[in-house]
Amino acid sequence: MLLCLLRIHLRPHRRSVALLGLLQLVQILATLALPTLGAAVIDNGVVRADSGYITRTGLAMLAVALVQIAASVAAVALGARTAMAMGRDLRSAVFRRVLDFSAREVGRFGTPSLMTRTVNDVQQVQVLALSAFGVVVSAPLMCLGSIALALQQDVPLSLLLVALMVAVGMSFGLILGRTDPFYARMQKQLDRINGLLRERITGVRVVRAFVRDAHEGARFGRTNSELRDISLRVGRLLATVIPLVLLVLNAFMAAVVWFGAHRIDAGAMRFGALSAFLSYLTLITMSVVMVTFVCLPMPRARVSAERIQQVLATEPSVAAPSEPYARCPQPGQLSLYGAGFRYPGAKEPVLHGIDLSVRPGETVAILGSTGSGKTTLLNLVLRHFDATDGAVHVGGVDVRTLDAAVLRRTVGFVPQRPYLFSGTVASNLRFGDPDATDDELWHALEIAQARDFVRLLPGGLNAPLTQGGTNVSGGQRQRLAIARTLLRRPDIYLFDDCFSALDHATDAALRAALEPEISRATVVTVAQRVSTVRRAGRIVVLDAGRVAATGTHEELLRTSTTYREIARSQLTAITGDHDGTGTDAAAATTLQEAVHGLDGQL
Ligand SMILES: Nc1ncnc2c1ncn2[C@@H]1O[C@H](COP(=O)(O)OP(=O)(O)OP(=O)(O)O)[C@@H](O)[C@H]1O
Known part of the structure; x- marks a missing residue:
């Protein structure tokens, strides 16, 4: 040897x-x-x-x-x-x-x-x-x-x-x-x-x-x-x-x-x-x-x-295609066809037969309790793993045959716990676009609600960041990661519960600034909080790796027991109010009012 x-x-x-x-x-x-x-x-x-x-x-x-x-x-x-x-x-x-x-x-x-x-x-x-x-x-x-x-x-x-x-x-x-x-x-x-x-x-x-x-x-x-x-x-x-x-x-x-x-x-x-x-x-x-x-x-x-x-000698299990597609015939289109996934060595799959189609200009929220498979689903789109069942298509092409560089350019991802590299704020942002000007960096920071705190850092854009970004707070790290992805201008945005460390006011301001910026893109946002997803055009409720229901917030409150239970449990956790049972319609109305009412406090 x-x-x-x-x-x-x-x-x-x-x-x-x-x-x-x-x-x-x-x-x-x-x-x-x-x-x-x-x-x-x-x-x-x-x-x-x-x-x-x-x-x-x-x-x-x-x-x-x-x-x-x-x-x-x-x-x-x-x-x-x-x-x-x-x-x-x-x-x-x-x-x-x-x-x-x-x-x-x-x-x-x-x-x-x-x-x-x-x-x-x-x-x-x-x-x-x-x-x-x-x-x-x-x-x-x-x-x-x-x-x-x-x-x-x-x-x-x-x-x-x-x-x-x-x-x-x-x-x-x-x-x-x-x-x-x-x-x-x-x-x-x-x-x-x-x-x-x-x-x-x-x-x-x-x-x-x-x-x-x-x-x-x-x-x-x-x-x-x-x-x-x-x-x-x-x-x-x-x-x-x-x-x-x-x-x-x-x-x-x-x-x-x-x-x-x-x-x-x-x-x-x-x-x-x-x-x-x-x-x-x-x-x-x-x-x-x-x-x-x-x-x-x-x-x-x-x-x-x-x-x-x-x-x-170890071949990557996510193998590069022998004849990769370098073009997407349907830019921005994201589709999952009966996608399933089982982690290596695990007995049971964590995702079962997921069918999902998201068009450019559409925002879909994926809601589910912890461990329901939300992050795993995003990982399939990014090809961190290959689906063990079904297929995932990006831009109309199966990700397994799409050129890896095209896939990475097409899909922008902000993870739950973003990682920043040792260097400066600017060098980290330029991961998104190496040619971005300082003005473009400030614009992305403004949308991500990070402009003010970066301005206050000694050196501004040139402020040093330690490995992993440990010298900024969790919320600041999330905002820098969002700005970094915005600079990529991808066709598809995947946000993995990346607003969780933000306070309500910053969260609301960020979403408001983000909406016009990415209105033409395909957006999939993962969340655990009902209040976070309720404005999404479509909400997909994931339960134990299966799609339990799909619809708008109002529709789901009326039709989905799982969604209502999630909403109820979140309200109970916040208000300590254990009531809210009764007929579906009555429960839906109560919950809807409660969610709206609590929106300002969450
Ligand atoms: N690398 C791994 N190897 C084996 N099992 C894993 C691995 N990563 C996640 N899992 C399992 O897969 C299931 C789904 O995990 P996943 O991270 O997708 O859930 P999630 O819905 O994103 O949860 P959360 O909201 O807490 O982030 C969990 O039961 C988890 O234990």
């Missing part, structure tokens, strides 16, 4: 990789030439007292050493650049894939795990690539070249080198093979720490309000300690690698000196050859140590590569 991932993501950098290989080849050839030249200096220069030969060969050795240094510096710089570029590309690939995920895939992996995979797991692969680039060509070449040149010096002694390679390989395999499960647990533990941290920071007020600091601190401490324990166990295993490898290498070095001395004594080997042999053994030792340093991060990178690949 690791190799496959590296191969794919190094493909765009193949020229750099090839140049890197070339530089390492030059570096190794130069490194390997030095001991042979040194042996020649001893055997032909020192032994024969030929100072001219010593000077000439010495100068050649100096030139070779300079080439070796230059090639090695260039290889390190190029290796680092290539590894960083690959890490950047891999991070982008994971990020882009995550952006394509629907809520289903995000739920499957979990946000904290996706964050760990995008940042930490990619980092592990990048670290491995960085260290591997330094040795991937040079270490094997240096090792094999040293063995080949050592063979030239003395064949029987070279057999020791083969035994050395087998011993080192076995020591490696024994230890590193045992670290994989620990690394898998380590990365999972990082996911948990990320999750806890995220929850702890975003829910800090709740944690404090419920005096759960100590409990939450202990929960984090436990997970943190578990991560430390796993890291220590891996660390202990890895700490044995280098001493073990050095022990094996030094034992072999002693054996070479011992056998070599005997062979010189027996006249079977020259002194210069033993000196060159020892130099080659040192080079082999160096290459083994270099490989050791690459092998240490390898198991973790392997686990990380698998986690990254899981993300990259």
Whole structure:
């Protein structure tokens, strides 16, 4: 998996990789030439007292050493650049894939795990690539070249080198093979720490309000300690690698000196050859140590590569159409044909056979008690999920075949809990229209009843907003989100109970300002309060995921028991008046008057 991932993501950098290989080849050839030249200096220069030969060969050795240094510096710089570029590309690939995920895939992996995979797991692969680039060509070449040149010096002694390679390989395999499960647990533990941290920071007020600091601190401490324990166990295993490898290498070095001395004594080997042999053994030792340093991060990178690949290989369940429609034949038309939806893993559907058609210029309100499926219905229009039954059409085209960019341009959505991004008021508003002028931003703010408070912010349009918009109130956030959507000028507006945090006066002023602005658009507004929806041209009452009734406020008060019950329960909650039963007509009249009367207080 690791190799496959590296191969794919190094493909765009193949020229750099090839140049890197070339530089390492030059570096190794130069490194390997030095001991042979040194042996020649001893055997032909020192032994024969030929100072001219010593000077000439010495100068050649100096030139070779300079080439070796230059090639090695260039290889390190190029290796680092290539590894960083690959890490950047891999991070982008994971990020882009995550952006394509629907809520289903995000739920499957979990946000904290996706964050760990995008940042930490990619980092592990990048670290491995960085260290591997330094040795991937040079270490094997240096090792094999040293063995080949050592063979030239003395064949029987070279057999020791083969035994050395087998011993080192076995020591490696024994230890590193045992670290994989620990690394898998380590990365999972990082996911948990990320999750806890995220929850702890975003829910800090709740944690404090419920005096759960100590409990939450202990929960984090436990997970943190578990991560430390796993890291220590891996660390202990890895700490044995280098001493073990050095022990094996030094034992072999002693054996070479011992056998070599005997062979010189027996006249079977020259002194210069033993000196060159020892130099080659040192080079082999160096290459083994270099490989050791690459092998240490390898198991973790392997686990990380698998986690990254899981993300990259996951196809978004809301798939892009193969031949997308880029035009809507009926602009602004929104239709649901028997649409149903069941959340993944849930036993029962939350929406059943919803039929709904909304034309441009029409405002439809969807009313229902909490959990009746209102938000889910809007999510089907936005294609956050695909309907599991029936179909959803936008502009006369099934959303599953409509180009995603066209769908997003056509439908403007203001969620129940809007999200603002770190930046300024203006940068957030320009999510709606990047080319909007300041005047257009102020106009949208005026309609959304946000002009006055933005004016008072230090910097006005350039006032800073923190991540999530946490430095403005819930109602201010809602108004900024409405202004942001107005700037998009979509054909279809979906308002998901986004007026709930506004006081009555602001709510009324906003609706009055909004009406002429979006009068030609298709508007679907979700609400729980009867008083909020009663002016809508059509109200759809949703009950346990089914359309229970449709009509105007007056019609529904007369004809729909569910609507009357909702209205009655809301009145009872406000007035404490438990009466209001009796005949349908009488109840409808009473409720109608009560709703009208309370309108000013809600
Ligand atoms: N991601 C999810 N996975 C599983 N079930 C979900 C998920 N989101 C919502 N549900 C369930 O689907 C049902 C409908 O939820 P939905 O959010 O659409 O209701 P709603 O009418 O918008 O409620 P509210 O008015 O409280 O916002 C609820 O029973 C809820 O528990």
